Amino acid sequence: MNALQEIITDFQQMSRDEKLDTLMDYSENLPDLPERYHEARDKGQNRLHECQTPVHLWIEIHNEKIQMFVDVPRESPTVRGFVALLMEAFHDKDPQEALNCPNTLLNSLGLVQVLGMTRLNGLSWLVKRLKQEVTKACVEN
Numbered sequence: 001m002n003a004l005q006e007i008i009t010d011f012q013q014m015s016r017d018e019k020l021d022t023l024m025d026y027s028e029n030l031p032d033l034p035e036r037y038h039e040a041r042d043k044g045q046n047r048l049h050e051c052q053t054p055v056h057l058w059i060e061i062h063n064e065k066i067q068m069f070v071d072v073p074r075e076s077p078t079v080r081g082f083v084a085l086l087m088e089a090f091h092d093k094d095p096q097e098a099l100n101c102p103n104t105l106l107n108s109l110g111l112v113q114v115l116g117m118t119r120l121n122g123l124s125w126l127v128k129r130l131k132q133e134v135t136k137a138c139v140e141n
């Protein structure tokens with residue numbers, strides 16, 4: 001079972017409150033954006049404009065493994081938590097794992113019943129953008 005499937009299985013067994021608490025826990029574990037990306041972030045590069053929260057995403061492929069670098073404000077713990085969940089699932093993993101991520105991930109995690117529509121739309125775009133960036137990084141590599 002891959003990392004994403006393990007996360008999905010865990011979330012499917014959680015109550016609504018446990019899901020929110022788990023996202024909050026994940027948010028605490030999101031690594032800081034490396035210094036080398038700060039200037040680009042400050043210029044608005046790699047921002048996901050579909051998300052109300054300012055999320056900046058960089059994907060690189062090194063040794064045939066995904067390297068994810070993301071910046072999400074601490075004031076947005078739900079988004080930070082979801083991004084950290086994606087990092088746990090895909091960082092340092094084979095790109096195909098991210099490309100195989102279901103577009104229905106939020107439903108599989110049971111977050112559709114927990115989060116508001118605006119937040120769900122932004123997080124759905126985040127998954128789509130992640131897959132696009134992985135595809136782009138694979139082509140460039």
